[in-house]
Amino acid sequence: MSSTFDTVANIIAETCDIPRDKITPDSHAIDDLGIDSLDFLDIAFAIDKAFGIKLPLEQWTQEVNEGKASTEQYFVLKNLCERIDGLVAAKGG
């Protein structure tokens, strides 16, 4: 997870011009880091490229809008990284 987190944190720092030391595993991308949906598209593109996956943003957004999931489940970075690891493992397996 730690290397996944480092990669994601670096992507966020570069894409959104946020100081790297402000980004922690417990940071909420929206509430704590102030990342908006357009910036998140850039981040998703960089994550997709870096890990060779496709983040299911549409599905996540739908689940949050329907109250089936909380934003914390997807947008707190340690949780986001867990999901990235899961997608990478699913791709490899």
Next chain:
Amino acid sequence: MKLETFELVDRVEEFSPAEGRIRAHGIVPPTESKVFEGHFPGYPLLPGVLLIEFMAQTAGWLVLARGGFNQLGVLAAVREAKLRSAVLPGAEITAEAELVHEGSGYAVIAARVFNSQKLAADAELTLRALPVPNEEFMLAMRKRAQVLGLLVQA
């Protein structure tokens, strides 16, 4: 091209859904067009933003057609846009758009405009893929796609 109504694509010359590629053609209106009265008096030039729009519309047709006319590509970001040479009234220009990455709910597309084989503009575009807003929109787009040669039957 009808600049007043923002209909910049006149014809789709090539569409490869599997490869995520499209090529579109447009003829810039003559000097008498309203837009050239102000841009600029005595020196008519196609505004650079319209070259970006031409690329965005071409990319939009790519997203729309690849999604079976069930998803609309809305311009969300323009990166590294370069306007390399002036485009004059009457020019016949071509836009090429190629899918760089199709994510969940968005597409990143590399686009270029050529003016007589010479590169006139290029950019990397991000389009959000949204569900088509209503039946009227979808039918209008299918009809327009038929005019452009993108669809055989609307």
